[in-house]
Amino acid sequence: MNSLMAIETACHDFPWSEKTMHSCLSGRYFNGALYVQNELVGFYIGEVAGPDHTLMDICVAPPHQGQGHAKALLSDFIAASEQAGAENLFLEVRESNVSAIALYQWAGFTEAGVRKNYYPSANGKEDAILMALTLSFGSESTLLS
Template sequence: MKQISILTTVDLPMAYQIEKRSHTFPWSEHIFTTIQGKLYFNIKLHIQKEMLGFAITHIVLDEATLFNLAVDPFYQRQGCGSFLMKYLIDYLRGLKVKNLWLEVRISNLNAIRLYAKFGFNEVLIKKEYYPKNSGNEDALIMVLPLLL
């Protein structure tokens, strides 16, 4: 059965492996060591000891930013991303967070569809924000109002 629990420092090597498998331009291993602390809510999706994916969220006062959501390619298109998003949104609503922000590669249509399914709105485009094999690509900034 799929479960969600806190992503701890012990989990970071496994999360980093998922990051490398699921992103063409993954975060560095060093970045994973800097995303811990009281301003972060980091969760993992797992079945027993096998990690399927994770979400990294930064919370400041009544605003949150989803920095990273990754699902191991073996488990993609099986509802894992939705499972993580629903849990995260419910948790943030419980904290009375007003908005959940994120940015996503304009070419990442699967992620954009996932976020739209949860009610995220497109806010703006950051031109040439993300690296790609040749040049850069735009980032789409999206927001989900959490307190209705």
């Protein structure tokens, strides 16, 4: 838990609380972690809601960013969701987080709406872009090359 919180805090100006993190590690949630040389460098947390899955959080420790680890984690989230029989995947992302938006677009997510004033920010509130991906069963991959 300490390693998760250290990465969460390093990645976000407004990180989850330890209580929130703890509550998202069981029940209807599932997660994945990425280790490099026995060091936790990133993780994701997904939520199951009927036939849909939501990516609640994805983080890569700053010293390990830009090395493809977020792609690996997102690919694992999608694969785990497919294996569980999910029909649709959803996520919200800060409108200012252009690198995350590009990552999600690379994976096939498309904009599905906007949540106005969703995230806290240094200047008050920031909109969230709602993104979605419909899983196509029977294809070799839902990811774009």
